[in-house]
Amino acid sequence: MGLHSGEFGKPELVEKPTREAERIFQGFAAAKPRKEDAYAAALSFLRGKELDSWQRDLVASAIGEPIREQDGAMVLGARRFPALLGLYESEAKRGDLWRLTWHGLLYSYFNFDPNLANDDATRSGWEALRSFLERTWPLIDKQAGKNQVPDWVNVLRKESEVLSENPVDKYSHSYLRGETGPTDRLAEDLGIPPSSWFWHALVLGVVRRATAESDAEFRRLIPQLVKLIQGKPGFRDEALEVLLIRYHACKGAPHDERLRDYVCQPTVWKNPKLKAAGIATAWNRVPDPVWQMVLSWVNERNLKDFFDILAARNNADEGRLAFWSKYLKQIAWTRLVFGVDTMALKRSNPGIRELIAREEGAYAQLTSKPEVDAFMMQIGSYLIIEFSKKPNACYVYQADQLPFEPYDRHYEGGTADLAAGYRQDVGCALRIVHREGWGDRAEVELRQLGIRPDRPEAQRVATAGAATTSTAGNRTASSGTASGRATAKFAGPDMAALRALVTRFRGASIDDRRSNASGGRLWVEDPLQRTTLGTELKALGFKWANNRQAWYFPEN
Incomplete structure (x- = not known):
């Protein structure tokens, strides 16, 4: 120990070689074989x-x-x-x-990168490894004894939860509060690398805790959660699924730009408008109402972008943004069509460049009228085309009788x-011509097509002796109960109008079970789950x- 040349009575002469011996012991206790040998x-x-x-x-150190x-x-997947x-x-x-063999398996456990796992068998193998470590840790702990033990053994004696089915629950609460010290120390003590599943699972655990x-x-917490998911995307899709479903459950679910911009990135879930084309399949992870929520955010942004950025360039808004904003909740689908001038501006105009990048895979181009852009939006069973520059009128077509294909990549524009x-x-x-007073005329003409401005959610107010309603569809109120208090009775929507609507969609059907003694409901079934039918049913109060x-x- 290097004592032969020193003097007795000086403890530092013992302390220094003791520390060196401890360092050597800890090094051997956590040693791994040569990477080449383990790989072979x-x-x-x-x-x-x-x-x-x-x-x-x-091989224990290389199974992942x-x-x-x-x-x-x-x-792991073999x-x-x-x-x-x-x-x-x-x-x-x-x-x-051998304890070092068990440590090699522990090393493989923490070094597993979920981004590199290409199949379910590999992920199942990793879970089997976790279960093995959890079962055998008490045996290794007992074998280690109470004398001098490696640091990693001491850490696991305090933090054995990292081997359980819920390895990050203990740390997610503090991580949500921004207290990263405990996890940083754990990572250092156990050698957890930045690419480890641990960090991705921790973020997913934080998201789940935030939903409570x-x-x-x-x-x-949304900005903080989005930042965490960006930094540790291993379980990104699972985290976004949990986050979006919870956000949809928020009262009113107001438009969140930060969440929208992240999830709609081409490298994340892509534009929700591409779901129908089979391109943005990640949107199938969430229920349709959640997808429609984000789609409505995108439609709102498209509407504003078209008139704020594109039409404004030609001083051609003429109140159109304010007018169409009155129908915003009913817009089921949008598409931007860029002219040659706009496509050229992306090189010098950051706003245009960002707009085009956001719509990658969803926009179309005009081959004539280089200075003109167009905007498509679907409301109910109608597709509406607005142009960015006069003297172009606005055209309203029946969505199932279009003189063009709505998903073409190029249009002549005329x-x-x-x-x-x-x-x-x-x-x-x-056909809407934007002359003075056009807004009032257009609203009347759109009403004749069954398109009315957005209205607040259905509200029902029942008072003694009467009941009043303000919601889509025809409902009747009746009073007089055994207790003398009024009871509202709702007959539902106009059935003639509903039947006329459903017959327009082949394969859709009405299942009216309200006459059942058990108190059934009025149902509309559409095996194809068409957005157009869904939009009109929602306007009638259906869910x-x-x-x-x-x-x-x-029902009431």
Whole structure:
């Protein structure tokens, strides 16, 4: 210990070599085999070779390592992996499992990167590893004894929850409050790398804990939650699914720009308008009402962007933004169509460049009229085309009788397609010319098509002797109960109008069960789940039922 040349009676001469001995001991106690040797053992295992006892010790540190020669496969996902774990467990029960081998498995556990797992078998293998470590830790702990033990053993004696089915629950609450010290210390003591599943699971745990807060507190935490998900995206989709469903449950679910801009990025869930095209499939993770919530946010932004950025460039708003904003809640779909001038401006105008980038994969282009842009929006069963520059009129077409394809990538922009309603031989439900007083005239004409400005959510007020209603559809009130108090009775929407609506959509049907003694509901079923029908049903007061995948009219 280096004492031969020193003097007795000086404790520092003992303390320094003791510390050095401790350092050497801790180094050996957490030592890992050479990476090349462990990798070679993992490759042999995946090639189907039987491993000797030395190779089994080596491979423990590499079971979560992607093997290049096997197309990135891991030992964790191999069919023989459960048998390998069984051998380790048998040795642990006999007291023969080398502690460094168990530490190698612990290292593999924390070094697993969920972004590199290409199949369910690999993720299942990692869960089997976790369960193995949880079961065998008491055996390793007992074997270590109470004398000098490695630091990682001391840490696990205090923090064994990291091996449980809920490994991050203990830390998520403090992490949500911004207290990262406990997790940082744990990561340092156990050698948890930044790419580990631990950090991604921690973020998911934080999101789930935040969903238990009140609406106001949950919404206040949104920027922090989005930042956490951005920084640790391993369980991004699961975290966003939880976050969006909870946000939809907030009272009123007001438009959140930060959440919208993140989730709609091309590298995240993409524009929700692309769901119908089979491009943005991540939106299938959430119920339709949640998707429609974010879609409405995107539609609102598109409407404002078109008139604030594109039409304003030509001084052609003429109150159109204010006018169409009155119908905002009914807009089920939008699409921007950019002219040549706008596409050229993306090189010099940051606002235009950001707008085009946001609409990547969803926008179209005009091949003529370089200075003109167009805006498509669907309200009910009608598709409306507005242009950014006079003297172009606004055209309203029936969505199922369009003179052009709504998902084409290019349009001429004139009477050959978007403005075809100008021609007498083309059916056009309405043509709006933006002359003085156009807004009042257009509102009347749109009402004739069944398109009315947005109105507040249905409200019902019952008072003694009478009941009043203000909601879509026709309802009747009756008074007189055994107690003498008024009771409102609602007959539901106008059935003639409802039948006329449903017959326009092939395959849709009405299932009226209100006459049942058990108190059934009025249902509308649409196997194709068409957005247009859903929009009109919502305007009539219908709601969506996830369990039945159909629309129902809520009873009193």
